[in-house]
Amino acid sequence: MRVLIFALSLFLIAGCQQNKEEAKPPETIPVKILAVKLTKLSEALEYVGNIKAKDEAIVYPKVSGKIIEKVKVDGSAVAKNEAIAYIDRDEVGLKFEKAPVESPLAGIVGRVFVDIGSHVEPQTPVALVVNMDEVNINLDIPEKFLPRVSLGQNAKITVDAYPEEEFSGKVTKISPVVDLNTRSSPIEITIGNTKHLLKSGMFAKVQLVIEEHENVPVILKEAMMGKEPDLYVYVIENKKAVLRKISLGIRQGPYYEVKQGLKQGDAVVIMGQQRLYEGAAVIAEE
Numbered sequence: 696m697r698v699l700i701f702a703l704s705l706f707l708i709a710g711c712q713q714n715k716e717e718a719k720p721p722e723t724i725p726v727k728i729l730a731v732k733l734t735k736l737s738e739a740l741e742y743v744g745n746i747k748a749k750d751e752a753i754v755y756p757k758v759s760g761k762i763i764e765k766v767k768v769d770g771s772a773v774a775k776n777e778a779i780a781y782i783d784r785d786e787v788g789l790k791f792e793k794a795p796v797e798s799p800l801a802g803i804v805g806r807v808f809v810d811i812g813s814h815v816e817p818q819t820p821v822a823l824v825v826n827m828d829e830v831n832i833n834l835d836i837p838e839k840f841l842p843r844v845s846l847g848q849n850a851k852i853t854v855d856a857y858p859e860e861e862f863s864g865k866v867t868k869i870s871p872v873v874d875l876n877t878r879s880s881p882i883e884i885t886i887g888n889t890k891h892l893l894k895s896g897m898f899a900k901v902q903l904v905i906e907e908h909e910n911v912p913v914i915l916k917e918a919m920m921g922k923e924p925d926l927y928v929y930v931i932e933n934k935k936a937v938l939r940k941i942s943l944g945i946r947q948g949p950y951y952e953v954k955q956g957l958k959q960g961d962a963v964v965i966m967g968q969q970r971l972y973e974g975a976a977v978i979a980e981e
Contacts, residue, residue, distance in 0.1 A: 802826035
């Protein structure tokens with residue numbers, strides 16, 4: 696009899712505990728969300744290259760002799776046919792007359808290679824003159840990307856000297872020949888440089904914009920689950936998780952265009968979605 700009463704007591708206690716567990720409210724899962732915004736997105740090919748003045752020339756003397764005067768120094772402005780230096784010609788029997796070393800173009804004296812007293816010949820480089828109003832970057836584009844590159848195409852350029860500034864350029868030349876060894880074709884990008892911020896020899900990062908979309912919804916890669924074409928995100932509606940299938944467009948850095956499945960203002964989970972399920976109660980943090 697005692698054994699029967701003891702067993703009955705255990706059964707009643709277990710039943711009460713089970714009822715308490717069934718009555719326990721569902722777990723609220725903490726997540727981090729980010730509202731979908733509309734923005735401009737660009738897809739680009741990324742390259743690196745060196746900046747070079749569009750027009751530059753090595754200046755050579757027309758006669759032999761000794762440098763007796765330097766009119767221009769590094770950084771001096773110079774006009775076309777203006778003298779950079781003068782030479783004392785060492786031809787016997789000639790009346791002394793200074794021979795000018797003239798610039799073949801207007802621009803800036805980038806370097807003067809000689810000093811007063813230096814002996815020069817017609818093959819001796821005297822100076823480098825550059826016109827920095829426009830600069831070029833030459834790139835080699837792999838043949839598989841050539842169909843996506845065209846004359847007049849926009850390019851975005853950044854340099855370490857001005858990390859917060861972005862310069863704009865355009866594709867001005869595309870070679871019709873593909874190199875057999877590298878399977879690439881050279882192109883030229885021209886950038887306006889009226890303030891002369893960009894210097895010849897600077898290292899540049901180039902983005903060739905191949906597609907631009909205005910006012911499109913974007914999300915971060917961290918929000919996505921699965922693999923294309925089966926991609927999903929969790930959206931929070933009325934403090935509950937709702938699974939949405941999405942399709943993507945172009946990409947710029949960590950941001951992806953959403954072509955279908957989301958709209959502006961949707962609260963997308965970007966952290967904590969691994970614990971979620973359809974209809975899960977959440978506490979969201981932006």
